[in-house]
Amino acid sequence: xxxxxxxxxxxxxxxxxxxxxxxxxxxxxxxxxxxxxxxxxxxxxxxxxxxxxxxxxxxxxxxxxxxxxxxxxxxxxxxxxxxxxxxxxxxxxxxxxxxxxxxxxxxxxxxxxxxxxxxxxxxxxxxxxxxxxxxxxxxxxxxxxxxxxxxxxxxxxxxxxxxxxxxxxxxxxxxxxxxxxxxxxxxxxxxxxxxxxxxxxxxxxxxxxxxxxxxxxxxxxxxxxxxxxx
Amino acid sequence: xxxxxxxxxxxxxxxxxxxxxxxxxxxxxxxxxxxxxxxxxxxxxxxxxxxxxxxxxxxxxxxxxxxxxxxxxxxxxxxxxxxxxxxxxxxxxxxxxxxxxxxxxxxxxxxxxxxxxxxxxxxxxxxxxxxxxxxxxxxxxxxxxxxxxxxxxxxxxxxxxxxxxxxxxxxxxxxxxxxxxxxxxxxxxxxxxxxxxxxxxxxxxxxxxxxxxxxxxxxxxxxxxxxxxxxxxxxxxxxxxxxxxxxxxxxxxxxxxxxxxxxxxxxxxxxxxxxxxxxxxxxxxxxxxxxxxxxxxxxxxxxxxxxxxxxxxxxxxxxxxxxxxxxxxxxxxxxxxxxxxxxxxxxxxxxxxxxxxxxxxxxxxxxxxxxxx
Numbered sequence: 369x370x371x372x373x374x375x376x377x378x379x380x381x382x383x384x385x386x387x388x389x390x391x392x393x394x395x396x397x398x399x400x401x402x403x404x405x406x407x408x409x410x411x412x413x414x415x416x417x418x419x420x421x422x423x424x425x426x427x428x429x430x431x432x433x434x435x436x437x438x439x440x441x442x443x444x445x446x447x448x449x450x451x452x453x454x455x456x457x458x459x460x461x462x463x464x465x466x467x468x469x470x471x472x473x474x475x476x477x478x479x480x481x482x483x484x485x486x487x488x489x490x491x492x493x494x495x496x497x498x499x500x501x502x503x504x505x506x507x508x509x510x511x512x513x514x515x516x517x518x519x520x521x522x523x524x525x526x527x528x529x530x531x532x533x534x535x536x537x538x539x540x541x542x543x544x545x546x547x548x549x550x551x552x553x554x555x556x557x558x559x560x561x562x563x564x565x566x567x568x569x570x571x572x573x574x575x576x577x578x579x580x581x582x583x584x585x586x587x588x589x590x591x592x593x594x595x596x597x598x
Numbered sequence: 599x600x601x602x603x604x605x606x607x608x609x610x611x612x613x614x615x616x617x618x619x620x621x622x623x624x625x626x627x628x629x630x631x632x633x634x635x636x637x638x639x640x641x642x643x644x645x646x647x648x649x650x651x652x653x654x655x656x657x658x659x660x661x662x663x664x665x666x667x668x669x670x671x672x673x674x675x676x677x678x679x680x681x682x683x684x685x686x687x688x689x690x691x692x693x694x695x696x697x698x699x700x701x702x703x704x705x706x707x708x709x710x711x712x713x714x715x716x717x718x719x720x721x722x723x724x725x726x727x728x729x730x731x732x733x734x735x736x737x738x739x740x741x742x743x744x745x746x747x748x749x750x751x752x753x754x755x756x757x758x759x760x761x762x763x764x765x766x767x768x769x770x771x772x773x774x775x776x777x778x779x780x781x782x783x784x785x786x787x788x789x790x791x792x793x794x795x796x797x798x799x800x801x802x803x804x805x806x807x808x809x810x811x812x813x814x815x816x817x818x819x820x821x822x823x824x825x826x827x828x829x830x831x832x833x834x835x836x837x838x839x840x841x842x843x844x845x846x847x848x849x850x851x852x853x854x855x856x857x858x859x860x861x862x863x864x865x866x867x868x869x870x871x872x873x874x875x876x877x878x879x880x881x882x883x884x885x886x887x888x889x890x891x892x893x894x895x896x897x898x899x900x901x902x903x904x905x906x907x908x909x910x911x912x913x914x915x916x917x918x919x920x921x922x923x924x925x926x927x928x929x930x931x932x933x934x935x936x937x938x939x940x941x942x943x944x945x946x947x948x949x950x951x952x953x954x955x956x957x958x959x960x961x962x963x964x965x966x967x968x969x970x971x
Contacts, residue, residue: 424882425964425965451884466607475884
């Protein structure tokens with residue numbers, strides 16, 4: 369069977385001088401190429417977990433290995449994020465003065481590809497998300513679903529090992545949300561990328577291969593049983 | 599799109615705010631450039647004027663202004679007898695009251711009295727028309743003065759209550775002389791009750807004469823009475839005065855750096871507040887802190903460079919307009935030095951003003967930046 373791409377052991381994180389416990393000894397393994405949904409109530413620690421996997425935040429203790437890299441000891445986490453991770457946020461977070469093409473290209477500016485190679489990769493992805501005819505449009509001219517498709521293309525542009533999606537359909541209507549989820553799922557399969565998605569919607573979570581339920585900063589088996597099989 | 603094109607693009611996001619910041623910095627740069635051009639122009643004009651004079655030494659009354667003062671006319675002949683002196687001419691300078699002031703000269707219109715046979719000492723070699731005659735009420739006008747007073751050869755002009763006939767018009771290239779008039783020394787002395795007086799003695803020397811020694815010799819012979827200055831020494835004295843303007847330019851530069859720097863800090867901090875989430879996204883997609891730092895610094899410098907271009911154009915226009923209003927004959931001295939100074943100040947403002955906002959942006963924790971509303 370596949371070796372885990374994400375291995376988390378006894379991960380702890382507290383905020384506000386220790387008054388708020390976000391993660392309380394969380395353990396989790398995610399296999400390469402897996403599509404995992406993370407569910408849990410507000411404040412359970414699911415977004416903190418996603419931020420830890422994406423090296424946007426550091427734990428107080430415990431260990432987190434992603435694709436063989438120990439994030440608790442690695443110094444240059446920006447390089448790791450650039451090469452291994454693609455983020456999709458609830459709010460698309462596109463740069464308003466840049467057009468679709470430029471927004472997707474932004475993560476590539478850290479790399480060494482020439483302009484032609486960048487253009488080819490970006491155009492390929494924009495075709496895959498169905499926006500090849502809107503490359504010169506700025507985000508304010510796009511619908512919510514289109515903006516999220518641009519954000520998905522941006523997340524994939526550097527060939528990451530893992531896509532981390534934080535409530536990617538949270539700001540969309542259900543029909544558009546379904547389209548985005550299907551697109552995410554298809555691209556995860558086509559690009560052979562591990563997909564970890566935080567959601568609080570059970571029907572969204574059930575599109576994944578596996579659901580992980582986080583409660584009080586830990587993975588809860590009870591919660592998973594409550595949700596039933598995927 | 600490249601990293602650099604992104605840096606060039608970002609300052610145009612909030613056009614009004616950035617335009618105001620650019621105007622603020624541009625005014626400072628314009629002041630630096632305009633003062634530099636005007637000071638340079640004045641220095642060049644002074645130097646030209648002093649070089650254009652045919653004399654080697656200018657002797658004036660001790661402790662008096664270069665333009666005023668009174669010397670006993672007998673000193674002219676005494677100076678002529680000093681070893682090394684080839685020729686000496688006493689010039690009496692008087693300022694008549696006239697209705698239309700002369701534009702393009704060094705201030706007011708002056709009438710100079712000089713012996714007819716010594717006119718070459720003030721570098722008037724040729725005259726359109728004819729030279730004035732000794733002891734007559736004839737006068738020659740400098741070209742600038744003639745244009746300004748709308749006079750031509752054959753016209754008459756009323757000066758000191760007497761009517762003079764204009765016999766000639768001359769042009770020397772010396773702003774002071776071209777804006778003035780020359781007549782016979784004794785005529786001017788008589789009608790202004792200045793018999794036996796001159797204002798300045800112009801001295802020509804032989805080629806092998808040591809000017810410094812001669813100056814010292816004159817001043818030692820007539821202590822507390824006469825001061826002798828060579829053209830270069832006079833130029834230095836005038837330039838010393840203009841040096842005050844230079845110092846003012848530097849003081850204004852520092853003020854521009856400070857005010858402009860505060861403006862840039864304010865503009866860039868506002869920009870960063872507005873773009874906090876965006877900076878969080880850039881960190882999330884893998885941008886290193888120093889790349890974000892470089893981007894914000896770059897934007898700050900782009901802003902001030904645009905201000906430098908605008909300020910330079912404004913400075914040139916201000917210098918041209920100012921000098922043409924004050925004096926049509928003095929033009930701004932365009933030198934690379936003035937423009938380099940303007941651009942260096944702009945870059946310095948960009949760097950100093952951009953450091954703090956750029957540092958702040960680069961140190962933003964990505965999770966906090968992404969949560970920012």
